[in-house]
Amino acid sequence: MSANIRPSGVFDTSYAQDIALNRTRFDRLLANGLFVLLLLIPLLTLEGPFGLNILPQLWIGTIMRIAIFVIAVQGLNILVGYTGQISLGHAAFMAVGAYSSAIMARHLGMSFWLALPLSALFTGAVGLIFGLPSLRVKGFYLVMATLAAQFIIPWLLRYPLEPLTNGSRPLDVPAPTLFGLSFASTGAMYYIIIPLSVFLCLAARNITRTRVGRAFVSIRDNDLAAELLGINVFAYKLQAFFLSALYAGIAGCLMAFDTNNITLDSFLLDSSITMLAMLVIGGAGYPLGPLFGVAFVNLLTQNIIPALVVPVRDFVPRVLPFINTVNLYAALSPLLFGLALMVFLIVAPRGLAHRWEIFKIAWKIRPFSH
Amino acid sequence: MRKVFLALLLLAALAVPAFAQDETLPDFIEHTACEVDLTGETVTVYHFGDISGxxxxxxxxxxxxxxxAIAYYNARGGVCGATLASDNRDTGGDLAQTQAxxxxxxxxxxxxxxxxxxxxxxAELLSSQMAEDEIPGLISAGSVAGLYGEDGATPGWIYASNPLYSDQIGSFCRYVGANADQFPDPVVGYISWPGAFGEAAYTDETVSxxxxxxxxxxxxxxYFPPTATDITTNVxxxxxxxANILYTNSLASGPAxxxxxxxxxxLDDDVQVAGVNWALDTSVGLLGRSSLGSDGLPAVNGLVGSLPFYWWTETDQPGIGLIREQAAANERALSMQNIAYLLGWGLVDTYVELYAVAVNEVGSLDAVDGAVMKGVIENLSYSPLGLYSFDYNGGETRALPGNRIARMLFLNADGTGPATSGEDxxxxxxxxxxxxxxxxxxPLTEFEPAPDLRPGGADVPAGS
Amino acid sequence: MATITRTFNNNRRSITTGLYVVAVVLALIWLLPLIGGQRPYRLVQSTITGLLVGGIYALIALGIVVINKASGVFNFAHGWMMLLGGLIFYSFFTSSAAGTVSPAAAVALSLLTMIMVITTNGWRQLMQPRSLAILVIGTAVFSGALLITGANLQFVQALLGAALGGVLTGLVVERFTIRPLIGQPLFAMVLMTLALSELLHGITQLIWGSVEIPLQVFTGVAQLGIPSPIRIDGGETLAGTIIIRTELLIAFILALLAFGGFVAFFRYTSAGLSMRATAENQKLAQSVGLRVRTILAVAWAIAALLAAVAGVLQGGATSLSLNMPLLALRAFPAVLLGGLESIGGALVGGLVIGLVQEWANLLFPGSQAGTELAPYVVLMIVLAIRPDGLFGQKRIERI
Incomplete structure (x- = not known):
């Protein structure tokens, strides 16, 4: 792993230094600086308190959406990337988080600050239930258990729980308040979501460095060997399911309080599959994988493809006159998305984070090539 | 007997040659006269939807x-001289993309x-956000939550060109109730797709x-998924x-x-199939060709539903004539000549009128913003290409109430009326x-306002 | 406490059996009154419908199992391969009937397929005179067969076109998307099939647009004198008429035939046996001289062909629409229920899922338990009892 490679002349002199996330002063400065910069972004937009028009307003919503999905995908990373249990039900757990927090806020009158941890714990518990089959079931069969979650949970929310959830109709969620101040505006929610997202990513990073995290990795690499080493495989798998669902629950809750309105159609199987795709693109089993994956997919669907659509739409009919322009409209975004993903997988099958690690090592040991 | 509007949908489409383009709009389109010349400017039709899903x-x-329609209007002066442009974004049916x-x-x-x-x-996702950002929206769908918020009492900034889905089933029930001779002891079974659209018409208010x-x-x-191979058990x-009436809030393969x-x-003779305005569509009629009923006609023959605008066959409407000519000139296939194509034209004509009025009001295109536009939408009384009546009563409603009940039939061999059997x-x-x-x-009825059946609506029976 | 644990451990087997029995009895107590309350013809009808619908699920599951068996990849793109196959069939079916098969399309399809077939082992094959001769002859034969005009040829031509298209799809997919990823993590390969479904989505929309197309392949059935649907009067015992949809029945029979063929193929032919060997252990298979690349390519071609068949049948039973790929997702439980490696399991899994779905629809009207819930609940129960599916391979694990 790259973590052991430092600029020459830097040595650890204490245990604290050895386990520090940022080993050099520069790393620490960079990390803290980036965090502060991230927090400054809303102040530099048109709708910020100073009305500066330095950064586009669009960034706020985009960064928040990315941050929420980073939390969710980070949860998936714990389960899939570290523990090696594929899940196709992550969106359903987000739905549990979103709906349970909304119900707590609406029907029990809880504040956002109480509903967030409670709904996260509740989602974790639901995750445990669907993790139970992992006692006996492995590999793609376990996918089934999570796929079952993806169908059973929305069914429960849609029909039997309809009085609470409004079924197929949307459910309004009140904006969070703190000491009488409302977080109704997008800019305010930014300061809840971003720190939480950064905190949860760091937490995930740290969990994976502990005894628990090492147990996860050993289960991923060879569960039988792990069991022989005395690791309680089932208990750790359940922990992974719990943590994964917990993260999904937090993401779902944030999503609900951010958009102030949720519908079940946001949490369908497609969404689960997309999150899995984001993770693999970013790099499963790497702490930065979720960030890279979510950001890249977002860039692709929001910037690259819309930018390509217009020129391609104007260009293709001139070269290939037999192609129906109306069909072209519809075909472009899936076509380009599929192509980009494919090229990407062939170039970087282990994900962007893997490339990034290679790049970092190359940078640190320059000018030598190995 | 009411006059039966008939025409040869395809034959006319084939027969009408691409007509010479004179550079003015036909007389029947009466837009508000422009007081400001906008030549050189651009009015963009922003649209996002499920283009690929x-x-x-x-x-x-x-x-x-x-x-x-944009090409047609641009060739005839656009909006007071400004060019119409379009910006389409594809959500693929994914709400996260919609939000983005x-x-x-x-x-x-x-x-x-x-x-x-x-x-x-x-609409349901964005309802409150659009109100907050003060951007009005035009839609051709009508779920209560999308237009009036979750409680049905907070009108948003989205305006629908058709009656609410719940109001549509209401006008159907009114029609059935008034024609007890045709529908003795009516019992409606609701069968549809799951989801926001499919389940939109089944509410406590509509039932009561x-x-x-x-x-x-x-x-x-x-509820059956759009992928269902067989729904015998559900039916x-x-x-x-x-049930002797099956009502569906689905489109294309659903009603078919x-x-x-x-x-x-x-059960063709015992059970009447009925549906939302989307069920009365060319696509349903064309999909119907693969399964015939006992009379040799497609099984969808006789389908009853809402028809809140004029249809391709009503050629005595000059707007319909124009759209048919243009569909033929642009070589649009029969499958394209449907409800959405009509609405696309109606929408562009609405844009031209809305902007003409708004610019007259505030003096320049730059001065037009969402709030101005909302005012214009709510106070305008207009009929886009004669397709439907655009009138939101000064902002009292969010969906146009005008509706009529119509029946889908198939043309007979002479082209004079509905066919009675497959041979015919x-x-x-x-x-x-x-x-x-x-x-x-x-059409089985004239246009009349659909009942108002949103929660707390005027026509909801008391005590429900 | 220790005694209790010991007693439990010693009698584990009998305790589990006892628990199963109790569970089954409870389930019966719950379900029997519901079943008893039904009219007999409804029960028979939903059983028949469930089996027929299950036939389609089974066919889809089979395609997924074949690929998984050979390469260990769970193919998410199967649904789009179905739609693509169905649409190619549709294009030849209709244009052949009208006598307007495009020569360019016919030649291109045949040529590309032949090139892909010949170069399965490497592009260098194209340089060899013998392969080139096969290429030219094959292209000529296939494009000739696609272009001949004649009465009643449309079915044959459409089948040929769909078969060529299916083989071509399978080979192209394997060559350009799966092969470059050999040796990479399984996740990457699974994701590649997801990327592939997006690409196929784009391709189908680009060529055929988004309009739903009813595929009228079963209209010929009526001319053969087979009624559509087949109506059986249940007499007094059933007190109702049973409907069997002819097109679904044909699909069901074809599915059974396909299964028979595949079971025989995997058991008795050398190609089938070498595929099983490859699935078992790729390195070992290679070391005894099996051409693993060819075998993988053949597996993908077969799966694409199966997808095309399923696409045509489903398209005939309903219509060819962009929703069809979602149907493949509904067949996932069938795959896992039967067992990922089992051909017979796919059949049983498909039928069981179809049955469960229809019965749940019948017994719990208005609850929407049928398509969304019941298959998954049943699946969870089965997996709890048999973790490798009903017929999946149970392997001894070693480090």
Whole structure:
């Protein structure tokens, strides 16, 4: 792993230094600086308190959406990337988080600050239930258990729980308040979501460095060997399911309080599959994988493809006159998305984070090539 | 007997040559005169919808209609001289994408004055955000939550060109109740797709309103996925529970599958299939060709539903004539000549009128913003190409109430009226070599306001 | 406490059996009154419908199992391969009937397929005179067969076109998307099939648009004198008429035939046996001289062909629409229920899922338990009892 490679002349002199996330002063400065910069972004937009028009307003919503999905995908990373249990039900757990927090806020009158941890714990518990089959079931069969979650949970929310959830109709969620101040505006929610997202990513990073995290990795690499080493495989798998669902629950809750309105159609199987795709693109089993994956997919669907659509739409009919322009409209975004993903997988099958690690090592040991 | 509007849908489309383009609009289009010349400026039609996902079959004709209409109006002066442009973004049916595209539009340097959207789910997601950002939206869908918020009492900034889905089933029940001779002891079974759109018409208010009209709605709705291969069990469940009318809030293969299953079970004579305005569509008629009823006509023959605008066959409407000419000139296939293509034209004509009025009011295109546009929308009384009546009563409503009930039939061989059997029907070869029966829509009532059945609406029976 | 644990451990087997029995009895107590309350013809009808619908699920599951068996990849793109196959069939079916098969399309399809077939083992094959001769002859034969005009040829031509298209799809997919990823993590390969479904989505929309197309392949059935649907009067015992949809029945029979063929193929032919060997252990298979690349390519071609068949049948039973790929997702439980490696399991899994779905629809009207819930609940129960599916391979694990 790259973590052991430092600029020459830097040595650890204490245990604290050895386990520090940022080993050099520069790393620490960079990390803290980036965090502060991230927090400054809303102040530099048109709708910020100073009305500066330095950064586009669009960034706020985009960064928040990315941050929420980073939390969710980070949860998936714990389960899939570290523990090696594929899940196709992550969106359903987000739905549990979103709906349970909304119900707590609406029907029990809880504040956002109480509903967030409670709904996260509740989602974790639901995750445990669907993790139970992992006692006996492995590999793609376990996918089934999570796929079952993806169908059973929305069914429960849609029909039997309809009085609470409004079924197929949307459910309004009140904006969070703190000491009488409302977080109704997008800019305010930014300061809840971003720190939480950064905190949860760091937490995930740290969990994976502990005894628990090492147990996860050993289960991923060879569960039988792990069991022989005395690791309680089932208990750790359940922990992974719990943590994964917990993260999904937090993401779902944030999503609900951010958009102030949720519908079940946001949490369908497609969404689960997309999150899995984001993770693999970013790099499963790497702490930065979720960030890279979510950001890249977002860039692709929001910037690259819309930018390509217009020129391609104007260009293709001139070269290939037999192609129906109306069909072209519809075909472009899936076509380009599929192509980009494919090229990407062939170039970087282990994900962007893997490339990034290679790049970092190359940078640190320059000018030598190995 | 009411006059039966008929025409040869395809034959006319084939027969009308591309007509010479004179550079003025025909007389029947009466836009407000422009007081400001906008030559050199651009009015963009911002639209996002499910272009590539599972609703693509209905979005594609809409896009075709939008682009044909934009080209047509631009060739005839555009909006007071300004050019119409379009910006379409594809959500693929994914609400996260909807949110992302909306964020993009709503944070544009020059914030849109008006956005066109399509899906009920999109409207429901964005309802409160659009109100907050003060961007009005035009839609051709009508779920209560999308237009009036979750409680049905907070009107948003989205305006629908058709009656609410719940009001549509209400006007159907009213029609059934008033025609007890045709529909003795009516019991409606609700069978539809799951989801925001499919389930939108089944509400407590519609059930109690229908009961007040003497129409029972079964309390066990059945929902089947659009992928379903066979829905015999669902249909039999409802029929066993006493249903003699099956109402569906779905489109394309949905109503076609319900009607086909009814025919398969040999229940054509006992069970009436009915649906939302999207069910009375060319696509349903064309899909119907693969399963015939006992009379040899497609099983969807006789489908009853809402028809809140004029249809392709009503050629005495000059607007319909114009759209038919243009569809032929642009070589739009029969499958494109549907409800969404009409709405695309209506939408562009509405844009021209809205901007003309708004610019007259505030003096320049730059001064038009969402709030101005909202005022214009709410106070305008206009009929886009004569297709429907655009009038939101000064902002009292969010959905246009005008509705009528119509029946889908198929043209007979002489082209003079509806066919009574398969031998009698006219068939036309399609581009792919198969033959199709020609669906026609016959209005059964005149336009009248649909009942107001949103929660707390004026027509909801007391005590429900 | 320790005694209790010991007693439990010693009698584990009998305790589990006892628990199963109790569970089954409870389930019966719950379900029997519901079943008893039904009219007999409804029960028979939903059983028949469930089996027929299950036939389609089974066919889809089979395609997924074949690929998984050979390469260990769970193919998410199967649904789009179905739609693509169905649409190619549709294009030849209709244009052949109208006598307007495009020569360019016919030649291109045949040529590309032949090139892909010949170069399965490497592009260098194209340089060899013998392969080139096969290429030219094959192209000529296939494009000739696609272009001949004649009465009643449309079915044959459409089948040929769909078969060529299916083989071409399978080979192209394997060559350009799966092969470059050999040796990479399984996740990457699974994701590649997801990327592939997006690409196929784009391709189908680009060529055929988004309009739903009813595929009228079963209209010929009526001319053969087979009624559609087949109606059986249940007499007094059933008190109702049973409907069997002819097109679904044909699909069901074809599915059974396909299964028979595949079971025989995997058991008795050398190609089938070498595929099983490859699935078992790729390195070992290679070391005894099996051409693993060819075998993988053949597996993908077969799966694409199966997808095309399923696409045509489903398209005939309903219509060719962009929703069809979602149907493949509904067949996932069938795959896992039967067992990922089991051909017979796919059949049983498909039928069981179809049955469960229809019965749930029948017994719990208005609850929407049928398509969304019941298959998954049943699946969870089965997996709890048999973790490798009903017929999946149970392997001894070693480090």
């Amino acid at each position: 599972s609703y693509a079959f209905i979005t594609q004709p809409l896009l075709a209609g939008l682009s044909d 595209h909306y964020d993009y539009y709503s944070t544009l340097e020059d914030e849109p004055d008006l956005i066109v959207l399509y899906a009920s789910g999109d 309103y229908c009961a007040a009209q003497g129409v029972t709605v079964l309390e066990t709705p059945e 039999q469940n409802l029929v066993d529970a006493g 599958l319900v009607a086909a299953t009814v025919a398969l079970l040999g 029907a006219m068939t036309v070869p399609l581009a792919d070599g198969t033959t199709a029966y020609i669906p026609i829509l016959v």
